[in-house]
Amino acid sequence: MSSPADRLVYMANQIGTFFRSQGHDKAVPGIADHIKKFWDPRMKRAIFAHLDAGGTGLEPNVLEALTSLRQTTSLPAAH
Amino acid sequence: MSLIEEIDYGTPRSKSETMVTLTIDGNEVTVPEGTSIMRAAMDAGHQIPKLCATDMVDAFGSCRLCVVEIEGRAGTPASCTTPVMNGLVVHTQSERLKKLRKGVMELYISDHPLDCLTCGANGDCELQDMAGAVGLRDVRYGYEGENHVFAKSHGEINAAWMPKDESNPYFTYDPSKCIVCSRCVRACEEVQGTFALTISGRGFDSRVSPGMSESFLGSECVSCGACVQACPTATLTEKSVIEIGQPEHSVVTTCAYCGVGCTFKAEMRGEEVVRMVPYKDGKANRGHSCVKGRFAWGYTNHKERILNPMIRERIEDPWREVSWDEAFSFAAARMRGIQKKYGRDAIGGITSSRCTNEETYLVQKLIRAGFGNNNVDTCARVCHSPTGYGLSVTFGTSAGTQDFDSVENTDVAMIIGANPASAHPVFASRLKKRLRQGAKLIVVDPRRTEMVESPHVKALHLPLLPGTNVAVVTALAHVIVTEGLVNEAFVRERCDWSEFEEWAAFVAQPKHSPEATAILTGVDPQTLREAARVYATGGNGAIYYGLGVTEHSQGSTTVIAIANLAMATGNIGRPGVGVNPLRGQNNVQGSCDMGSFPHELPGYRHIAGDAVREQFEAMWDVKLNPEPGLRIPNMFDAAIEGTFMGLYVQGEDILQSDPNTKHVVAALSAMECVIVHDLFLNETANYAHVFLPGSSFLEKDGTFTNAERRIQRVRKVMSPKNGMADWEVTIALAKAMGFEMNYRHPSEIMDEIAALTPTFAGVSYAKLEELGSVQWPCNEKAPEGTPVMHIDGFVRGKGKFIVTEYVATDERTGPRFPLLLTTGRILSQYNVGAQTRRTENVVWHAEDRLEIHPHDAELRGVRDGDWVRLQSRAGETTLRAEITDRVSPGVVYTTFHHPDTQANVITTDYSDWATNCPEYKVTAVQISPSNGPSDWQKSYDEQARHSRRIAPAEAAE
Ligand code: SF4
Ligand code: SF4
Ligand code: SF4
């Protein structure tokens, strides 16, 4: 079984794939909005941590979307 | 309370709007043109004697009991087959008519047993009633002559006599009581659409016969019960009535099985159900039913039902029966303990699509307000969550657009990834009726389903490879756009034109043509083109779809593609058209409406929206968490990771219904407190620490919302066998956790829902009492509800076209796993089968079978009925093979009703990109001959048996 981070990267890229055909300018905010709306805080924290560690495996649009999302998100502490 | 007697008008209602006036027995009557004299008389309150007519089927005119006299006409016409005309003067009673009727009755009775006192239909027999009505006092002919009544006559074997057929588990056929009125035959044809019955022979020899003189069980009969309802005598009678006797009161309620939401009369004797009879006023079913709702309610008092709360320290321990109080405080202490140790977000819950709206609402309230997080999800996650996403982004609301009556105006029905004949049988019967009137049918499904094969129906079948829905629907759009079949006026007026243009340019690309995609989809381009033309130009086009659309990694994309198709052809916003998800379980729609999704409060409003959240905070008097919670698959991941440790599951069996069983087992085993609230020790309960017994739909009040958004009452007909209705259990658990909820009756819960949810603002129990049911939105603008949505404009404003690019799933076939497995269901079983397996329905489906094409079977040396090993990347199981060409080469199919099969050991955890709805419908597999159950099945079985032990009660002190 893949690691938790791998699974999140996979899910994020799947979202990226749907938006790909809408072109970069619509795709990036579309991806960011989708993750913002549907992911729980621990998932967001984990993917942001992965982003900080270099964001390996994330498609360019997804990487960009997550980077912008992190700037506008303030998550409650883990506990 | 008394027995609800519905009026039988003798012949069906005429839909004509032209009115006709005539005189019957001196009274003027005005009725729609096309009405029979019999029905017009009944309208005026005059019941003409009848035997072969009943208003569920067309008149046949064979018994001649319903004769009348019409002034100026010779003879005595049958009133059931004679239509009204302006100015007719009709007499229903005269010396001549009396004599004729007596003569008819005399003949019937002379060939009918006179065991009325001990007959099962005593008190509910039309033959008996008619004998009384016509004043029959003596019968001149004896039984000496030819008859069907006695096994022997004059010491000889009577060849005309036939023994009872008891093969159907729910009703008997006693030919000696048959008057050959053919009502059953017509009901099977016209209402059910199965054509299982015929009248064989002629004159005295004519008999009702299932199939070619088969038994009922051995015939095509699907046990819907329509013939039993239609039968005026004891010939076709429910076994429960024979056993218990006639009911004395009845209560109108709603079937708890599927999303059709049939209305039934629960006919009772005290607190014992005698039978369930479909209710003619039910707006979803119009008096029809299927085998599940009509007959399969025996599970409610099955011996395996658990009636006492139970707890245990560890899942290895046997269960210990305890008091409710002890169970609640044990559960509460554990859940609060977990939150202390792992954080507030470490627990959550799952609402049920089988429970009522009120119960679902309470569970999500407990989680959001009591647990203090939004970790609430529902089993709709694993079936229709992509519908919610797809329809809300395109149309602006996450629900089907039509009511079921709409199908009566449909000219072209396109069914994608659904098999209504099995999963939504009453809707299928209504659709088939329309198809027999000439509407066209397109079926997009990997399998040749029962719909494709139904009698007197010709379907255009597009047998696509599993996983290629988006490619096929986009190719349909390609044909519609490139052949100029778009309804431009509609699109310009109702949709965003520039988004449309972008979409049209996208689908028009040659790579989306049927010819170019055929290599992926396996669908013949010519058939696909024809289907697109028929849908776009054949009149009212309606799309119905099911889990074959949603349960894919591109589930949401397909829903969007379907919405695009309907908008481009203008098939939205009037009767006969629309986009309609066929919901699986009875209250999937309701559980979604009630805020069961982690990101949405009731009424589909995002939890991050301050205005809406503050309304709930004010009403509930707590601060709510604005961040979305975990979805079911995310909960499992988090459990394995160690951050999600406690779960309250109401009325769902996630272990059996969710994909990749091994993953689910690992997740559940990792948790420190699993609370299962259910009727039975289901598979999930094998991993639970607390078991709270549930109540059946017969034991509580509430509402269900069916696939047409119709809110209908569930009414209590007996006291909860476990002592508490499910909503009361949730309240008590909340209280033990320190969160008070105060309701005295579910109607008060509905009032709170209405106060907080604009689309429900007009809903109350009083309104449901008055109207029978309402379809949301029900508010100031639509006080009686909304049968058809998006009539003058889309809920979101302009309809939104979104491009849908086909992306192959990552679950691929290859040399090791060359076949594609897809899953589905069958008529007699329901979902994970927890209920139906505990009824006589098992006679139709004792085990899950693997359907495989003869070609693939031969290649692997598999014969019909052989055990085979079914292997995927996720796991393996064994089951028996059924060789059939219903599936294409390369595709295999199975159902998932039985826990021993464990079909979900095979399914993977790939899921829909938008909603994480699991990809049940595509799994790459290999098949090989086998001798019996796999090691996993054996060890699973062992664990299950071990886990279900209940410690003997300790002696009271
Ligand atoms: S139970 Fe239904 S399917 Fe079976 S014979 Fe009667 S009407 Fe036909
Ligand atoms: S079985 Fe009942 S409904 Fe059918 S022909 Fe006989 S009496 Fe009529
Ligand atoms: S299972 Fe569905 S179709 Fe059958 S009776 Fe119940 S609601 Fe109706």
Ligand code: FES
């Ligand atoms: S009821 Fe009219 S002929 Fe039988």
